[in-house]
Amino acid sequence: MKIVLFDGRSHKDLLPLSFTRPVSELRVGIFTIKEKWERYWKEDVGVYTLSYLAEKYKNADWKEMIFLSGAVCPTKELIDVLSSMQIGQKVKYGERTIAFASSREVYESCGIDDFVVIDFRGELNIITDPGSLFEMNEKEIHNDIGVLGNSAQRVSSLDDNKVKGDQLYVEEGVEASDCIFNTTTGPIYLGKNSKLLEGSIIRGPFALCEGAVVKMSAKIYGATTIGPYCKVGGEISNSIIQGYSNKGHDGFLGNSVIGEWCNLGADTNTSNLKNNYGDISAWSYESEDYEKRGRQFQGLIMGDHSKTGINTMMNTGSVVGVSANVFGAGFPPKFIPSYSWGGSDGLTEFNKEKSFEVAERMMGRRNVSFTDLDKDILSHIFKVTAKYRT
Numbered sequence: 162m163k164i165v166l167f168d169g170r171s172h173k174d175l176l177p178l179s180f181t182r183p184v185s186e187l188r189v190g191i192f193t194i195k196e197k198w199e200r201y202w203k204e205d206v207g208v209y210t211l212s213y214l215a216e217k218y219k220n221a222d223w224k225e226m227i228f229l230s231g232a233v234c235p236t237k238e239l240i241d242v243l244s245s246m247q248i249g250q251k252v253k254y255g256e257r258t259i260a261f262a263s264s265r266e267v268y269e270s271c272g273i274d275d276f277v278v279i280d281f282r283g284e285l286n287i288i289t290d291p292g293s294l295f296e297m298n299e300k301e302i303h304n305d306i307g308v309l310g311n312s313a314q315r316v317s318s319l320d321d322n323k324v325k326g327d328q329l330y331v332e333e334g335v336e337a338s339d340c341i342f343n344t345t346t347g348p349i350y351l352g353k354n355s356k357l358l359e360g361s362i363i364r365g366p367f368a369l370c371e372g373a374v375v376k377m378s379a380k381i382y383g384a385t386t387i388g389p390y391c392k393v394g395g396e397i398s399n400s401i402i403q404g405y406s407n408k409g410h411d412g413f414l415g416n417s418v419i420g421e422w423c424n425l426g427a428d429t430n431t432s433n434l435k436n437n438y439g440d441i442s443a444w445s446y447e448s449e450d451y452e453k454r455g456r457q458f459q460g461l462i463m464g465d466h467s468k469t470g471i472n473t474m475m476n477t478g479s480v481v482g483v484s485a486n487v488f489g490a491g492f493p494p495k496f497i498p499s500y501s502w503g504g505s506d507g508l509t510e511f512n513k514e515k516s517f518e519v520a521e522r523m524m525g526r527r528n529v530s531f532t533d534l535d536k537d538i539l540s541h542i543f544k545v546t547a548k549y550r551t
Contacts, residue, residue, distance in 0.1 A: 162262060164202055164243070165221045166195055167209040174290055175232070176446040177464030177499065178403070178420055179481045183210040183218050185231030186402050188388050189286075189294045190301025190382060191309075191350055191368040197301075200218050200308040200389040201235040209265075213541040217534040222265060229260040234286040235302060241282055244498070251276040254285060290453050291480075292443065292454065293419050295399050299347065299384035302366040306330060306348050306497050313350065328365060337361075372381035376409060388421070390527055398433075405527055417460035424521055425486075426471040431460035435477050443478035444496035451478075451495070464499065466539070472502070480547070483542050484516040498549035499542055510550050515544045 163183070175184055178334040185195040185208055195265035198206045207221025209228065227243055242252060243260060251261035251273055259281070261273045286297045286304075290442030291470035306328075313330040322337050334354035338362040342349050355369045360378035368386040369375065375387070376394035385397050388404030395411040402408065402419045410427035417431055434457065435441060441459045442451040470488030481487060482499030489504030502511040517539070521531040 162222045162225055162229050162246070163204070163207060163221065164178055165207040165209050165223070165228050165299045166198065167228050168211060168231055170327045171230060171232040171288070173447050175288065177462065177480065178291055178294075178418060180483050180499070181214075181420070181465045181538060183208045183214060183231055184288070186218070187288065187294065188370075188386060188401060189234070189288065189524060190303075190386065191305035191352075191370065193550050194231060196286070197305065197308070198229075200310075201237075203242055206392060213538060217538065225261055225262070225264050227262050227336075228268065230257075230287070232288040234288070234297070234304070236283060236285060236304075239268070239281065239282040239285065242279060246279070247275050250279055252281050254281045254287070258285075258348075259285075259287075290445075290454065291418050292416075292456060292459050293304050294401055295384075295416050296456075298386055298399065299366050301369055302348060302350070302386070305368070306350065311352075312353075326365075327471045352389070369540055370404070399458075403465075405524075405529070416456075416458040417459045417462065419461070419484075420465035420467070422466045422520065424468045424523070426469050426473060428471055429469045429473045429475070431475045432477040433458050433460035441478040442495075444480040466516065469520075471503075481510055482546060484511060484520070484539060486511055496549075499546040501550060508531055508550070515538065 168184045171184045172179050177266050179221055182367045186193050208218050209220050210218055224479055246262045248262050251258050281339045286452040313332050316331055317327045318324050318328050323341045326347040328344035329342055330350045332353040335351045338358040340357045343364045346364055349365040350368045352369055354372040357375040358377040361375045362380050364382050364385040370389040372390040373387045379394045380396045382398040384399055386401045387393050388402050390405050391402050392407045392409045394409050396413045398415040400414050400417040403421045404451040405421045406419050408425040412429045414431050415433035440451045440453040441456050445452040459478045461475045461479045464483035467481050467485040474492050476492045477493050479495050481497045485497050487493050487504055491505035494505040500511045501508040522532045
């Protein structure tokens with residue numbers, strides 16, 4: 162049967178990152194969750210997402226399907242269970258139903274309460290909130306290395322660079338000069354046509370995806386993923402940048418997840434540890450309040466199309482929505498709603514049409530079109546997040 166990755170409750174759990182994409186389109190490790198499943202399942206995988214996203218991402222409509230939570234990362238043990246599933250069965254992981262075999266019509270009209278239960282007792286990486294992405298990034302980089310296939314070459318040396326260890330994986334078109342790669346702490350993956358400028362120091366586990374650039378003298382600690390066509394510099398630790406975003410200058414980014422089409426201005430710094438070493442609270446869209454999850458380290462969670470001005474200081478456990486523009490002296494609020502404009506001196510609403518102009522210009526610099534579907538998705542987000550701006 163075909164696999165379809167559904168959002169379910171995970172959509173709200175993973176806001177603001179899931180405002181603009183199905184949950185399975187989030188990147189953790191080298192690949193997005195959907196890309197992982199296609200490599201493990203060895204065929205195309207569909208999605209089943211919210212109606213406002215479905216026009217762009219196209220909900221699957223095969224006759225019979227295995228509906229699988231888009232927040233679950235694949236394992237060989239889970240693949241074995243899914244491969245033998247029959248219509249009318251569901252897989253539970255603890256109290257959570259993570260998969261069920263059904264037609265779309267039966268699922269939407271009758272539900273799955275009467276389905277036969279299969280208890281899965283193996284280990285799984287399930288993305289439960291935005292911070293769990295950076296927490297699971299080390300494991301997922303290791304797992305993704307195992308399904309790279311023949312496209313990446315494992316090397317122990319690379320031109321005039323210093324390589325420690327033997328876990329450097331290089332795709333075609335990589336450019337690197339006078340860099341230090343330490344793979345004794347974990348694998349380092351350099352994607353197709355990626356580039357590392359002089360003096361960069363990289364400590365694994367680390368993934369640099371297709372077309373991404375590491376600027377001169379960057380210091381990057383694992384477990385970090387830089388998504389496709391990003392440009393990064395300064396100091397980065399245990400963070401994920403989804404794609405097409407820039408952190409091109411000095412400044413610290415730690416224990417953070419940044420969406421697509423974001424820009425962190427020069428000397429933007431994130432605090433990822435409280436001075437009292439206590440648990441960090443961060444905004445939850447589910448409870449609409451600040452919650453603690455037992456984390457001592459958490460920096461910035463930022464939705465797509467958001468920006469910071471130069472010298473911006475982001476507090477520990479900050480959450481920034483979609484299409485926000487943050488700037489000014491002092492610490493801005495820890496929760497900055499989508500389409501906000503300002504910082505510590507106060508927030509106003511960012512004009513939606515102006516935000517479209519910014520998005521079109523930024524995407525155009527990467528030769529990506531800002532489509533009517535993109536406008537529709539962002540318009541929906543503008544509407545549903547208005548309550549947070551009042």
